[in-house]
Amino acid sequence: MKVEVSRRRFLQGSIALTIAGGYAMSPSEILASAKAKASESGQAGRKKIATLCEMCVNKCAAFAYVEDGVVTKLDPNPYFPKSRNMLCPRGNAGVQALYDPDRLKYPLIRDGEKGSGKFKRVSWDEAYKYIGDKLAQILDEEHDNRSTVAFCAGEGVAEHTFKNFFTGFGSSHFLNHASLCLATTVSGYALTIGGYGSADLVNADYVIMAGANRAEAIVTPDTMDFFKRTIGRGAKLITVDPRFTNTAAKSDKWIPLKVGTDLAFVLALTYVAINEEIYNKQFVATSFNNFEAYKNHILSSGYTPEWAQKITGIPAQDIYEVARTFMSHAPRAIYYQGRRTTWSKNDFQLRRAQALFSALGGGVDVKGGICFGKNLPLIGHDVPSPIYDNAKSRIDKNEAAVVGGSGSWVGFRNMILEGRNPYPIRALFNYKHNPMSNMPNSRKTAEFLKKLDLVVTIDTMPSDTVMLSDVILPECTYLERTDPVKSFGGIEPAIAQRNKVVEPLFETKAVIDIMRGLTKNISKQLFAVTKKYDTEVQDAIEKDGEESVYGDFDLTKAFYESQEELNHHAVANYPDAVQALEEKGVYYPDMDKYFKKLNVNNYEYYPESKKAYSVKNGKLATPSGKVECKIDSLVSKGIDAMPLWKDEYLKEIPDGKFNFITGRHAQFTQSGSSNNKLLLSLVPTNYAWINKRVATKRGIKFGDLIEVSSKVGKTTIRAYPTEKIGQDTLFFVHGFGNASSDLTLAHDNGGNDANILEDIIEPMHGATCLHETIVEIRKV
Amino acid sequence: MARFAMALDYKNCINCRACESACKQENGILLDKDHYRIWVGVKEIEGEFPNLSIASQAYYPSQCQHCDNAPCQQVCPTNATYYDQNGVVRINPEQCILCTYCINACPYDARYVDNRTITVDKCNFCADTRLANGETTTACQATCPTKVRIFGDLDDPNSEISQVLSKREYKQIKAGLGTKPKLFYLI
Incomplete structure (x- = not known):
């Protein structure tokens, strides 16, 4: 980010210090050091084990090398079509996550005021008993209303295992990252073209990436597929972003727009395509439902580029040019779906408009467009799903038009804080999720967590949420466990499996083992409460006997088998899959025949004729089987049938203030990687991007500490004055500035966006709007 | 016996620094x-928002050039x-006395004082960790997205490198100094 000081210059005066300096070494450094002394080969007894990365959500395939029981290196695993023989900086840093000295090591129970950070070490059985007693007491007081206990989880293949516990427990409340991330994008595309799909960036000739920063927010295989061929080799990239990202640096054109005005931009593109009749008429005739209505709406609303220029700040001429060039390349042209939304209140309509504009070119279910691909089905695993008569329905179901199975996290939290919950919420089970950092307005999240009688957190690191929990159950890292086998559908589908590389360190366990231990301890105790209050259960016992009825409520059943056994069962329909998944980590039918090394860097996974570009036979997975221009069923819930621009979407940024935006860079995932020593050696902290001229006017130089404050809170961060951002916008990367003092490297390092983001939710799914916050700054 | 070198399709670099991460771990x-x-050289962009020069924002992945001279x-x-x-230009830690002449002599700023090996260290194309074991890639090459x-x-x-260099145009950094660098930047 900053200009590096030449090491020759840096050297002057520093040599004595560097020789004398006694540096703390990480285990891998110690091992490397020992190895360097011992011999140069060190290959004897080196084991190579196939795993799947969990440094972010992508699940790229890796091989782990183990020497003398220590994981020394992770290398890319070439067999997986999704990750295409690569590991990003975070994937390479996985070893440091395994050997992080700050890891949670033993079960802990709070031993002081909530938030005091005081815990006592207990045995697993003590922890289970504590949880069982607390839950039994809560459920007794709440007359077996199971929904008084909520469950939340972060993304990952083992989320499924934790969810089996939730299902057996019988609560209505499951909350996960969807409403903090991509709920609106997924449903916007699904309700419009029948699925979120995968953008075929290998074959697309023209791509608009708006807000999607694939050079820094790495998504596989998109990042590799696209940037290998952007410059000088055919594919055109238009980046629309209020700041100049690494993605912008690889573009043919960078279009900075006013934050939150993307919808006006897309509507104007659509206007040009329809008004000039340059859309794919054949595709529209055969595959659009209600096109006339959309056409009339776009034209009569006057969504001209000149109109959009006033709102977005993008010159009308650029909008004409983009719309025309897009359509001239269509159907191999994509308005890229994006992730890590939601940005503003109109986000669902924005994603609908994007999908519609993309579809106008015909780039749906075809090579070079948005494809839906093929799936390789796995055999499911039956788990008990008992019905508890006293379990009430979700409290947050009316916080938005459609609140799905993963809830509106912020809506749920705020209802409880505002006392709008129809019945008490008493406890929270939290798996691998850090609401203190991932949810806007951390002050409210802290208040929420403190309000609960029991917060049980399963995690690997002492996150800010862990510090506000009552019971902490230490999970092992991804390199210490075998996880549920997963099928990855797409143009080149495959099945992949995370295999255990080394035994869990300390007293940590895989979540499936934690669930097995917990349910063994508490299942009967909780059933006793049900028996006391549930008249249906009482009747059934009278009729069939207690043992038989308990059989349906036995929480331990879902965890009888080991993960390895479950995985064998899941792939039983594929001969040779078990062995391939254990040795190579990856399996797909005819892999032996299809998989080929092309050259030193590249592999072929499927022959061209076997790639699943077009699978729908002209019938999309929407209610009408066509592209849905108009969704009338949502109107009664206050959701417009067609994307339209409203004046209320425009926000004024008062003089001297900034619109705050957040995002990612490639050397950091989220708070989950904030204590990673290797990654911090690449980028030691986050910086606030502020326009250089504005910074100069305010006397702010690179590295100066500034306080960023909003209506809801403040944070302190170092400044990075740059021309890569506009004068009314402020940006910094999410996930830094952790409060937990048990995170030696991450504690108080950089700015925390969760402190300043306002907790505004959009009307479709109650998803959080991340780009609606206005901030001011002051030099500290 | 071989003459190892590296060609860099540097225009594909997205400055993600996976190479640096892999190198450190390896x-x-x-x-x-x-x-x-190893590192990725980044030049601060030219222009004023919103009129920035995309071309001015290039990323140069770099490391020791393993000069023939x-x-x-x-x-x-x-x-x-x-x-x-x-x-491959190598360093014998037993003989290094940390005089740092090499740091000053290197026109590519490739060398640094390593506090672990107590050597003025630099890239060695993974000669000890990979090539010595018969592998034919470096950590940075293998991992690059x-x-x-x-x-x-x-x-x-x-x-492949010989083939690529015979077909594509390339440039070498500071070749005029007569160092005969073995990093080839493909144009």
């Missing part, structure tokens, strides 16, 4: 911000810096 580099064998080798008073049988690097033997006319 070679046990101390996890300190001043310790790195290496100034660092020439100035080393103890012969700690030497060419190995594959033309956009496959910027092609590592191979210039003496083998059928190697």
Whole structure:
């Protein structure tokens, strides 16, 4: 980010210090050091084990090398079509996550005021008993209303295992990252073209990436597929972003727009395509439902580029040019779906408009467009799903038009804080999720967590949420466990499996083992409460006997088998899959025949004729089987049938203030990687991007500490004055500035966006709007 | 015997620094911000928002150039810096006295004082961790998401690097100094 000081210059005066300096070494450094002394080969007894990365959500395939029981290196695993023989900086840093000295090591129970950070070490059985007693007491007081206990989880293949516990427990409340991330994008595309799909960036000739920063927010295989061929080799990239990202640096054109005005931009593109009749008429005739209505709406609303220029700040001429060039390349042209939304209140309509504009070119279910691909089905695993008569329905179901199975996290939290919950919420089970950092307005999240009688957190690191929990159950890292086998559908589908590389360190366990231990301890105790209050259960016992009825409520059943056994069962329909998944980590039918090394860097996974570009036979997975221009069923819930621009979407940024935006860079995932020593050696902290001229006017130089404050809170961060951002916008990367003092490297390092983001939710799914916050700054 | 070199399709570089991360883990580099064998050179962008020059924002992945005529080798008073049988510029930690002449002599700023090996260290094309075991890639090449690097033997006319260099235009950095660098930036 900053200009590096030449090491020759840096050297002057520093040599004595560097020789004398006694540096703390990480285990891998110690091992490397020992190895360097011992011999140069060190290959004897080196084991190579196939795993799947969990440094972010992508699940790229890796091989782990183990020497003398220590994981020394992770290398890319070439067999997986999704990750295409690569590991990003975070994937390479996985070893440091395994050997992080700050890891949670033993079960802990709070031993002081909530938030005091005081815990006592207990045995697993003590922890289970504590949880069982607390839950039994809560459920007794709440007359077996199971929904008084909520469950939340972060993304990952083992989320499924934790969810089996939730299902057996019988609560209505499951909350996960969807409403903090991509709920609106997924449903916007699904309700419009029948699925979120995968953008075929290998074959697309023209791509608009708006807000999607694939050079820094790495998504596989998109990042590799696209940037290998952007410059000088055919594919055109238009980046629309209020700041100049690494993605912008690889573009043919960078279009900075006013934050939150993307919808006006897309509507104007659509206007040009329809008004000039340059859309794919054949595709529209055969595959659009209600096109006339959309056409009339776009034209009569006057969504001209000149109109959009006033709102977005993008010159009308650029909008004409983009719309025309897009359509001239269509159907191999994509308005890229994006992730890590939601940005503003109109986000669902924005994603609908994007999908519609993309579809106008015909780039749906075809090579070079948005494809839906093929799936390789796995055999499911039956788990008990008992019905508890006293379990009430979700409290947050009316916080938005459609609140799905993963809830509106912020809506749920705020209802409880505002006392709008129809019945008490008493406890929270939290798996691998850090609401203190991932949810806007951390002050409210802290208040929420403190309000609960029991917060049980399963995690690997002492996150800010862990510090506000009552019971902490230490999970092992991804390199210490075998996880549920997963099928990855797409143009080149495959099945992949995370295999255990080394035994869990300390007293940590895989979540499936934690669930097995917990349910063994508490299942009967909780059933006793049900028996006391549930008249249906009482009747059934009278009729069939207690043992038989308990059989349906036995929480331990879902965890009888080991993960390895479950995985064998899941792939039983594929001969040779078990062995391939254990040795190579990856399996797909005819892999032996299809998989080929092309050259030193590249592999072929499927022959061209076997790639699943077009699978729908002209019938999309929407209610009408066509592209849905108009969704009338949502109107009664206050959701417009067609994307339209409203004046209320425009926000004024008062003089001297900034619109705050957040995002990612490639050397950091989220708070989950904030204590990673290797990654911090690449980028030691986050910086606030502020326009250089504005910074100069305010006397702010690179590295100066500034306080960023909003209506809801403040944070302190170092400044990075740059021309890569506009004068009314402020940006910094999410996930830094952790409060937990048990995170030696991450504690108080950089700015925390969760402190300043306002907790505004959009009307479709109650998803959080991340780009609606206005901030001011002051030099500290 | 080989003559190892690297071609870089540097225009594909997205400045993600996976190479740097892999290198640190592979070679046990101390996890300190001043310790790195490879890096991505970034120039601050030209222009004023919103009129910025995309072309001015280039990323140059870089490391030791393994010059055939290496100034660092020439100035080393103890012969700690030497060419190995594959033309890789190596350092013998037993002989390095930290005089740092090599740091000053290197026109590419490729060398640094390593607090673990107590050596003026630099990239060695993973000679000890990979090539010695018969592997034919470096950690940085293997891991790169956009496959910027092609590592191979210039003496083998059928190697991919030889093939690529015979077909595509390339430039070498500061070639005018007569160092004969073996990093080839593909245009």
